[in-house]
Amino acid sequence: MSSTHHSNPPRLARLRWRARRGLLENDLILERFFNQYLHTLSDADIGALTQLLELSDHELMNLLLSRSELSAQFTRPDVVRVLGWLRTV
Numbered sequence: 001m002s003s004t005h006h007s008n009p010p011r012l013a014r015l016r017w018r019a020r021r022g023l024l025e026n027d028l029i030l031e032r033f034f035n036q037y038l039h040t041l042s043d044a045d046i047g048a049l050t051q052l053l054e055l056s057d058h059e060l061m062n063l064l065l066s067r068s069e070l071s072a073q074f075t076r077p078d079v080v081r082v083l084g085w086l087r088t089v
Contacts, residue, residue: 045081048081
């Protein structure tokens with residue numbers, strides 16, 4: 001069983017800081033995501049979200065709004081799962 005974010009609070013705090021984006025749409029989606037999933041994120045989920053946050057604001061927005069799909073480098077089950085959650089909030 002993977003551990004939850006409670007095992008590494010500083011990592012989660014850094015992730016929330018990194019999630020602040022230049023596009024309001026992304027900020028709104030990410031804030032709703034954290035409000036809904038914060039207490040259930042595993043370390044693997046945090047790693048997947050960290051990868052998604054490395055995308056540019058426009059690339060991320062297009063993914064979140066289903067205007068584009070993940071490139072091959074991101075098609076790991078944990079990234080796909082987290083993106084699915086982001087798309088539903």
